[in-house]
Every structure is written in C-alpha cells, then in structure tokens.
Amino acid sequence: MSEATNERPVFPFTAIVGQEEMKLALILNVIDPKIGGVMIMGDRGTGKSTTVRALVDLLPEIEVIENDPFNTDPSEASEKNVETTSMKIPMVDLPLGATEDRVCGTIDIEKALTEGVKAFEPGLLAKANRGILYVDEVNLLDDHLVDVLLDSAASGWNTVEREGISICHPARFILVGSGNPEEGELRPQLLDRFGMHAQIGTVREPDLRVKIVEQRTRFDEYPQTFRDEYQESQNALTDKITKARALLNKDGVNLSYDFQVKISQICSELNVDGLRGDIVTNRAAKALAAFDNREEVTAQDIFKIVTLCLRHRLRKDPLESIDSGTKVQEVFSTVFGY
Structure with missing residues (x-):
C-alpha cells in the first residue's frame, strides 16, 4: 500500500505493542462485520484511535462507483457500464457535538416541493458506508444519537424522513466506539447492542513502556522508514484477513x-x-x-x-x-x- 505524500502517515498496525483484546476484536469485526461492532473502554492515551486508524490503513481498497456519495459497490449498481474507481476503506470520525442532521443527512423540502425532486444532502452515515464509523467518547454522546448509529449499523440502512418525504440509503459500516470509564458508562441497553466489548489498560511493564516510547519517537522522526520496516508483516496480515473473509463468505467454517x-x-x-x-x-x-x-x-x-x-x-x-x-x-x- 503506497502512501500519498500529502497524507499524514499512519502508525503500522503490526507495530502496535500489547492491547491484544482490542486488536483481536477489531480484526474479527473486519472479517465478519455482522458481529456488530466494538466498544473499546480504557484509560486515556492507550492508543485507541491510533489502533483504529492503523486497522483501516491495513485493509485492501474497495471498488466504488465514481462520484457516488454512498461508496456503492459497482456490482450493486442499477445501471450497467458505470464509471468505477478504487478507494481506501472509508473511516469516518464522528465529532462529539454532531447533530442528527449531520449524521443522517438532510432533505431540502423547498427544493423537493418547487422542483419536484428529492434533494438529499448525505450525512456521515452515507460517507461511512462500506467502511468504519469511529466514535471517540461514545459514552458522552447523546443516547438518541447512539441509538440512531446502532440502528443503522444493525440494519445496514439509514432512513431520513421529513414532511412526508422519505429517503433510504445503504449504511453498512462497522461501528467502533471508545471511551474512558471514568467519564461514565453507556446505558446497559445501548451497550448490549455492540457486538464486542474490549477493555484496555495502560501498559504497566517498564520494558514494554520503553519499547512503546522508542517506537513512537522513531515513527514521529522517520515515519516512512518506520513503515517500511513493517511493510512485510502488514502485507501478510492484510492477506490473512482477505483469505479469512473469503473462507467465511463461501460458508467454509463449521461450528458443531x-x-x-x-x-x-x-x-x-x-x-x-x-x-x-x-x-x-x-x-x-x-x-x-x-x-x-x-x-x-x-x-x-x-x-x-x-x-x-x-x-x-x-x-x-x-x-x-x-x-x-x-x-x-x-x-x-x-x-x-x-
């Protein structure tokens, strides 16, 4: 995976030390998104967002219809011979102060009434389709908004209704929430809707802490050199995830x-x-x-x-x-x- 020069370099997933619970939960959700997402709870500064970004960077690109706001898979297009392009799997960060309109999208009623067209302005759920939606401090998010996210993640669809006009679009994404337990837990009803719950803590072993600090320093100083060192293990893990998805998709795993x-x-x-x-x-x-x-x-x-x-x-x-x-x-x- 080549790195665009204008993009911020991403810390390699295979270089992350410890936090095995979080890494395993994220990988399994990528292999089978129907698991239902991950809630990651842990102390501040334990690399939650770094790990999620590293995972996205690891995943193979997807093919989409060009200039399509929903990252639609060309094989699902209603028309034949559409222009296609490939892109990195989208990762959408949900800002803490986001409104429901920003998340779900809005319908321009005036345009709909005067011009007779459904004027829909897609929101973050459209952008996250076929990707990962990451909500940091999800426990501080309005319960109603968490409900909306979980409903879309479970159904794979987002519906926006206003003044008798309804728009529905695919919103198949892996929901990853993270938070610090000191700032309060999610309500049990909402927690239960997350497929998995990973707990992470600050690394206590002095040797490991030194290793993490050294790695981070090297990455900050020479990001591309550091990434090159891990390219082989990154490629191997990408390959492993791709094969696992293929095996599951052909129903090749038996649970007695x-x-x-x-x-x-x-x-x-x-x-x-x-x-x-x-x-x-x-x-x-x-x-x-x-x-x-x-x-x-x-x-x-x-x-x-x-x-x-x-x-x-x-x-x-x-x-x-x-x-x-x-x-x-x-x-x-x-x-x-x-």
Whole structure:
C-alpha cells in the first residue's frame, strides 16, 4: 500500500505493542462485520484511535462507483457500464457535538416541493458506508444519537424522513466506539447492542513502556522508514484477513451443534438477556477459525472470544462495573469441562 505524500502517515498496525483484546476484536469485526461492532473502554492515551486508524490503513481498497456519495459497490449498481474507481476503506470520525442532521443527512423540502425532486444532502452515515464509523467518547454522546448509529449499523440502512418525504440509503459500516470509564458508562441497553466489548489498560511493564516510547519517537522522526520496516508483516496480515473473509463468505467454517448448545448454555447460566449474545459468540468463533485458516471451530476459539462477546451483557444494575472476564471464564470452564 503506497502512501500519498500529502497524507499524514499512519502508525503500522503490526507495530502496535500489547492491547491484544482490542486488536483481536477489531480484526474479527473486519472479517465478519455482522458481529456488530466494538466498544473499546480504557484509560486515556492507550492508543485507541491510533489502533483504529492503523486497522483501516491495513485493509485492501474497495471498488466504488465514481462520484457516488454512498461508496456503492459497482456490482450493486442499477445501471450497467458505470464509471468505477478504487478507494481506501472509508473511516469516518464522528465529532462529539454532531447533530442528527449531520449524521443522517438532510432533505431540502423547498427544493423537493418547487422542483419536484428529492434533494438529499448525505450525512456521515452515507460517507461511512462500506467502511468504519469511529466514535471517540461514545459514552458522552447523546443516547438518541447512539441509538440512531446502532440502528443503522444493525440494519445496514439509514432512513431520513421529513414532511412526508422519505429517503433510504445503504449504511453498512462497522461501528467502533471508545471511551474512558471514568467519564461514565453507556446505558446497559445501548451497550448490549455492540457486538464486542474490549477493555484496555495502560501498559504497566517498564520494558514494554520503553519499547512503546522508542517506537513512537522513531515513527514521529522517520515515519516512512518506520513503515517500511513493517511493510512485510502488514502485507501478510492484510492477506490473512482477505483469505479469512473469503473462507467465511463461501460458508467454509463449521461450528458443531454441540458447541452451539454449549455457547447457549453459557449465555443461559450468565442470565444474558435475549439471543444477541449467542449469535455474536457463534459469529466471532467462526471468524477466529477463518482468521487461522481453519474450517472447524475449536473450544479454544470460543474461549478466546467469549469474554469479548458477553462481558458487557451481564449487568443488570447500572452502577455495577463491567466484568473483567472472570465470571464469563468461570462459566465457560464449567460448561466445557476445562
């Protein structure tokens, strides 16, 4: 992946030290966007936005219809022989003070009435179609706006209605939210809508901290040289993700009925409301097997992702803090006999 000279260099994903939970959750959502996004909670300065940007930089380009505001896939075009171009997967940052109009888009009623055309000004959801929508400090965002984002992420569509006029457009994106728990948690109803929940903390080991500081200093001084050092591992990871997507798309990963029952048993014993936990855990386990280029899900796959998929679905009391994973792992061990 060549780097445009006028673009700010992006820190390589494969150079990021630690934060394995966050990296795994992001990769699995890229392999299967239907997992439903990631909520990343952790201290300030732990590289949340750096990691998300690094992931986008890693992904292969997509083909789109030229000058199309929705990044439409040419294979889904209503007309034949459309002009196409390729672009990097879009990453849209949602500003904290964004209004619903800015997010969803607006309809120019006057133009619609006088000229008889649906005059739609696309918003950030249109821009994020087929990409990643990143919301930093999502816990400080208006609950109604979080609801709108989660609805679009789940359905893959955005609908704008005004004065009896309705516009609908595709909005298939991976929603990544991040926040600092000191500034408050999301309401449990909204948290449950995120597919996965990754917890990250400040690295405590002095050796690792020194390594991170040294890397950052080298990257800031010689960004392109630093990126070149990691180009081989970046290309290898891009290739691995592409192959995993292809394997999943042809339904090439099997999750045995016995394991499906055990996953549901875990959800039941943890008193997880609804079936979203079961569905996400099934999808994430298959995505992880595909990432390792395997056609069969193992118990180890489930163990690796079950905490990410369920920890944020356990809370009933809003004042109770999110489980670090101990409770989920204990139930997993009982059910799987580990």
